[in-house]
Structure formats: structure tokens, C-alpha cells
Amino acid sequence: MKRLNQSSVKEFLLLGFSSHPEKQTLLFFVFLTMYTVILVGNLTIFTIIRMDSRLHTPMYFFLSTLACVDICFTSMTVPKLLVDLLSAKKTISFSSCIVQLHFFLSFGNMDSFLLGIMGFDRYMAICRPLHYAQIMRKRLCILLVLAAWVIVSLHSSVHSILASRLLYCGSNEIHHFYCDLPPLLKLSCSDTSANELVLFTETTIILLTPLLCILLSYFRIAIVIMKIRSSDGRRKAFSTCVSHLISIVLFYGPVLFTYIRPSSAYSLDRDIGISVMYSIVTSMLNPFVYSIRNNDVKEALRKLESKIPCHR
Structure with a gap:
């Protein structure tokens, strides 16, 4: 981080949605609504899992962790976006930009690792049910989450340090609504080949490792489900995986579309829309995805509602 002061750019302009000035107020209420749904939905999932002892299982432990990470993930970008939508000057300081980049990558990659861990959990539950309780103990679940957090923190540190050491001596306009790697690399006036190499190779490994774990887990799960003779049994086994x-x-x-490609392929409107999808929409939909088809969560939610006093 020693070269922070060598950059002539002291702040950036976040121009994510500035190409639609007439829609700023409408976008503010849209994103405010989405952020409210994210907070309420994920806090509800976390609360009912912590309060209902029947949900104190590995699967729901990982789900409650995912809910917390989703709140943190969106909180890295949406509050700043809401302020910018109502402000004439949409600036962010150089250091704040790097900090936002670091934590955005950390929580985003933590989402990825949690999905991978949840895939492993589904594999153990369906393919090795007799050993599930013995292997998936609380200690192992906590260690898996801690190990994932260490890995994503190191990964994010590498990218944020490399980004902070680049020179930004030309335009300071970031055509995005938060500080992300592709637009920052495109903005830099120094050689970004090392950054792009690390972005492509390390990010590919970080993203594809959990995805590979998921694919292998579901390959084995599919084999086991196909061996179940009863169609009712197959449907029940598969239904536990649908939400995931x-x-x-x-x-x-x-x-994958955003990060595993060269920065030269960056396109303003298309990439902003894609970023909204994985950084906001997915976190908003997760509570519904994991509750609509889940009888345990619905029952726990009804139980929680019955405890809330109604004043008439």
C-alpha cells in the first residue's frame, strides 16, 4: 500500500447509473426496496434458525452463515449507491475505494465458498447418511467456515494491494456503482498485465474450486438418487437440493462471466446489469429460495409468528 500517495487521483467518480439522470429517484426507491428485503429476509432466516432448536443442524448452520454474508455483501455497495443516486457529486476517496474493493471481494467469494460447502453437506447427507452425523459435527462445520474466510481474505488482500499500487493519472471516472476490479484495471494508466494475470488465474481457482466441489457432489448425488427405486423417494431426495x-x-x-475474462471485454450497461444480478438480486432472492420449498423453515417461521404478540 506504499504507493497510494503516488497516484495523482485522490478520488473516483462512480458513474454507474448517471447515464439515466431522469431515473435516479425511481432507481433510489427500487434499490432501497431491494435492500430492505435483503435485510429483513436474511435477518429473518438467521433469527428463526438460531431460535428453533430443530434447525440446529449443519445444513441450517451454513444457511444462517450465508444469510449473514449476504447482508454484509450487499452492505458493501448498496448504502453508497443509495447516497449517490440522490447526490450530484458521486465521489469515493481512493482509500475508501480500495477498502470497498477488498470487502466486496471477501464477502462475494465467501458466498461462493459457502455454496461449495453446502454442496459437500448435501453430498454427505444423501450419499453417506449413516456417517453424516458422525462426520458433519459442529467443530468441522465451524472449521470449514473459518478456513473459507481465511482463504477469501488472503485472496481479496492480494487484489486490493495490487490495485492500490497501480497509477491512476488520467480520468477518475469509474463507470460502475462500486469499486470493482475490471473497471479499475481499465482506468489505470500503468501496466495492468500482472493484475490481469492474477485476476484470471487466481480468481479462476478461487471461483472454480467451490464450483468443482459442487459439480462433483451433485454428480455423486445424481447417481445415488437414480438408484432409488421409489419415485417418491427420488423426488424427496432431489427436493432437498433444489434450493441450493x-x-x-x-x-x-x-x-463467472464478469471475472473470468480480460478487462478489455468490459461493457458499461451490460456489466452493471450483471453486477446487480449477483451482488444484489441473488442476496434478495436467497431467503425466498430457501424458505418457499422448505417445510422446516416455514414451520419455524409460523412458530416465530405465533410468539409475536398481536395488538388489536
């Missing part, structure tokens, strides 16, 4: 599979598609599709 939906989250995987919502998250990994946009993320």
Missing part, C-alpha cells in the same frame, strides 16, 4: 441448485445458478452465472 437455484442459488448456484443465480450466483455463479453472472460472476
